[in-house]
Amino acid sequence: MTYQPLERIAASETVDEAATAAMLAAYDRDGGVVVEKMFPLATIEAMRDAVRAAAEGFAPGDATQGLGEDGKDFVGANTVRFSSLGRMSPAYFDMLDNPTFEAMADATLLPNCGSYWVNTGQAMLIGPGEKAQVLHRDANNWLNYVEPLWPNCPEVTISAMIALTEVTEELGATRVVPGSHKWEELKQYETDLPTVPAEMSPGDAFVYSGKVLHGGGANQTTDQWREAMHLSFVVGWLTPEEANAIDYTTDELREQSPRIQRLLGHRSYDPRPHAGGGLWLQHAKAIEDQFILD
Ligand SMILES: O=C(O)CCC(=O)C(=O)O
Numbered sequence: 001m002t003y004q005p006l007e008r009i010a011a012s013e014t015v016d017e018a019a020t021a022a023m024l025a026a027y028d029r030d031g032g033v034v035v036e037k038m039f040p041l042a043t044i045e046a047m048r049d050a051v052r053a054a055a056e057g058f059a060p061g062d063a064t065q066g067l068g069e070d071g072k073d074f075v076g077a078n079t080v081r082f083s084s085l086g087r088m089s090p091a092y093f094d095m096l097d098n099p100t101f102e103a104m105a106d107a108t109l110l111p112n113c114g115s116y117w118v119n120t121g122q123a124m125l126i127g128p129g130e131k132a133q134v135l136h137r138d139a140n141n142w143l144n145y146v147e148p149l150w151p152n153c154p155e156v157t158i159s160a161m162i163a164l165t166e167v168t169e170e171l172g173a174t175r176v177v178p179g180s181h182k183w184e185e186l187k188q189y190e191t192d193l194p195t196v197p198a199e200m201s202p203g204d205a206f207v208y209s210g211k212v213l214h215g216g217g218a219n220q221t222t223d224q225w226r227e228a229m230h231l232s233f234v235v236g237w238l239t240p241e242e243a244n245a246i247d248y249t250t251d252e253l254r255e256q257s258p259r260i261q262r263l264l265g266h267r268s269y270d271p272r273p274h275a276g277g278g279l280w281l282q283h284a285k286a287i288e289d290q291f292i293l294d
């Protein structure tokens, strides 16, 4: 079995409805789409420089914290990951505001939530000689929700793998099993399935469903790193992978847009127009200086 290459669609600076519809059609068919030039090069270069500088302070496995050997195995022995990217460069906030990713996330997540927030904003640097990551579905972070409803469970998370420098198959481009977001069987961890690589140039992003099987590729080089980052959103009624709200203080986010404040956990969750309760609330009087309830 061999798959066709992933569809590639160019982004424009402002959201183009026809292009967004084409991206969503490819996303629906394959489980993901390569969006070319999703981010401006200047933003990507600023982020790349900040990530390179910060990477000096991290070792493979640091991002897995308390998850022990299983966590290290998932991430890889020579893969460096770290989060809190907004502490390293303001370019991160520009990336959160990306109009194409916003349109894709609105279309896929808002049918199932009042708002969504950041799940991960993480540098993912695959080192020379790293083996391929196990194939998995990102939505399985919330397996208790996904499993009983599979394969019809609503989309809970959407991700973008973003190229900071050239990402080739040889360097460890994300490998994808097109169409696996609709498989009847919820396979959890797979190693040996045919895949296609999401190869990208700097500023391109592979935007994919939380339901599609994918994983980091093997880095077949002896001396080069795959420099990419991951940005994902999750419905506002699920707990994100990363504790974004405590990465930034109210004061640090005061000048940011309400959307960014919400994405980073500094506003409450309002379920409307869906049913459900308000979440992530605080006692209004105690926090007059904050905007969480606005
Ligand atoms: O590094 C990659 O290309 C993919 C990583 C990934 O899918 C994950 O860790 O969830």
Ligand SMILES: [Fe+2]
Pocket (backbone or CB within 6 Å): 136, 137, 138, 214, 215
């Ligand atoms: Fe993943």
